[in-house]
Amino acid sequence: MVNSKRIVLGITGGIAAFKAASVASQLSQRGANVRVIMTDSATKFITPLTLQILSHNHVAVDTFDEQNPEVVSHIDLADHADLFIIAPATANIIGKLAHGLADEILSTTLIATRAPIVLAPAMNVHMYQNPVVQENMAILKKRGVYFIDPDEGQLACGYVGQGRMAEPERIVEWAETFFARQRRLAGKKVLITAGPTLEPIDPVRYISNYSSGKMGFALAQAAREAGAEVILVSGPVSLDTPGGIKRIDVIRTKDMKEAVLKYLPSVDVIIKAAAVSDYRPGEVLDHKMKKSKEEISLRLVKTEDIASLVGRQKKPHQLFMGFAAETDHVEEYACDKLKRKGMDYIVANNVSLPGSGFGSDTNIVTVFDRDGKVFSLPQMNKLDVARKLMTLVGDWFSNDC
Template sequence: MLTGKTIVLGVTGGIAAFKAASICSGLVQKGADVRVILSKSALNFIQPLTFQALSRNHVVVDTFEEKDPSVIAHIELADRADLIIVAPATANFLAKAAYGIADDMLTTTLLATQAPIFICPAMNVHMYHHPAVQQNISILQSRGYHFIDSDEGFLACGYTGKGRLAEPEQIIERVESYHTPRQDLQGINILVTAGATREKVDPVRFFTNRSTGKMGYAVAEAAIARGATVTLVSGPAQLPIPNGVNVIPIESAEEMFQAVASKSNEADVIIKAAAVADYRPAQVHEQKMKKLDGNLTLEFVRTKDILRYLGEHKRPQQVLVGFAAETESVESNAMKKIREKNLDLIVANNVSMEGAGFGTDTNIVTLIEQKGVLAALPMLSKREVADRILTEAAKKWREKQTCTLE
């Protein structure tokens, strides 16, 4: 799938730069047209001639090297790129990229490109875990940069821990899968809920929560891209509707319950990502409530527990996925919820953590099944989290079909 694709490979100044030669070679063997940019620090570890021999293209180092007067080099390269990989990406590079510094050919090209960018960090374990580095990673992830996380193991500095560059084969596989449209969910009907509900007090006031719907919409978008038939029951959200998704707009918890209940029997997989109000005002005033002296007391009553209803009415072949947005005891609360509500999978996260929860473009989640923790994911874009959820949900759905046939 990389045949004819132009991939820009940026190499920065770390000991793992020697692995970039294998990445370059592997991409060329897959049919890619590889254009290499070396930072000046990278020259201390590996020479341009190595990459020129492997890529059969000129290797760029100097921002002001303008061989073709008809174009501006970094703009032409930025426009030509179908994808950019930075491997290794040092702590210094991450800081410059996060704050928009463009002081060399690589950082200048990154600012000018519209292509997807894959970052492969490599550094000392203590540098990797430093709050400044983690913050810079979070900033870049929030802008849509893709990260191929560092491995754990023995590092060149003598320490053992996280910070080793991912293996070239792993990096190439991630890039190749990005350009390979998966259709592994064809024939599967998926029902997704997203966003917050609004519980009216009067014609001008309502109670709601901080959910923006980003996680649920990411699930719907990823599912439709992988060939599923998708119905999205959505509370009010300022997000574009993914192409091909059947959307049922709702406002209140009761409206969401009615919509979900009417569609649940048709679904093979239900992913309940919405943040539904647990309580609603006992009385909805027909006219605007006027301000009075003193305090105001409102009585609230419980809304219907949609997830519990789905768990109680779940068909044997159906897969039910819930979310647990917590601020403490995340895993224990999620395990309690998965058992009480008869879920197949629960997505748990601590919404008080930076880079996780409501309103962000990233999330940090733990996938939990009935037996226990399935996977603790690092900070990823919500689209990447959505794909991981869908992969596990589809796996469980196929297992149920196999058991039924047997």
């Protein structure tokens, strides 16, 4: 999958720099065009000549060492990369990238590129666990930067713990998987709903639910990574839109229904991850309701069932995936919902479990189709869950063909 891909390998100053030679070698042997950038500190651990021989390309070390007068080296590298791999990624380069610092060739090139970036951290366990480093990594993850988590074990400094750079084989495998995933949904159009809907009571109050939209936004990012054109219909959430995605903001259930039905005929995949309000107030006041009584009664009426509408109107070539957030009898309720609403897959989770509820960065899910359970996933980051689900979507189209 990396054959003919332009991969920039950034090497920073850590003892794990010697492993980068194997990363460069394995990628080159698989047909990748590997261009290496080394920081000055990296050259203290391994020589540019070693990487030049293994990559068959000039190794960039100095921002001002321009080999080709027709281009600016770091801009040329930034523009033409299909993927940036930083291995090892020290605390220093993580901090620079998180805060937009560019004071040598690697950080300058990273600021200029639009290519996907993956970091393989390597450092002392206490450095890795430092709140500042963790915060910087969290900032980068929110921006869509990938991480290959370090291994646990004996570190060069003598400590034992997490901080040892992932083995070269794992880094190369990650790159292979990344490019494979990029192709899965190329040419497909995916419609995803996310977040809650709000149903007003009066101009200052509403009824809703605890949905944060994180799962739906993760799905949108994963679908985009897989090469799909993505339309994200979202209720009110405090989340940044992943790059390259068309976002449509809605508030009420009826607004979400109208947006979904508008785009439904033109898409290949519908993923309904939004937590839509099942009921709305029967009457919406045009003025603020005053607190004058000890008790009040609120009459609620059902909202329209968007999932059922989709299930009835979707075409055979369209894949329909839904979500079921339950607190008990999860499999029973999820499978019943799948059949009643005409879904192809349903992703069920018990929101009462720690790490699986609304607002969490992780999820624990089981996927069902019309024949029963497809697979279960342990507690995972929601983006990782989303990527697994996109693989399933890609498989559905492959098998359908």
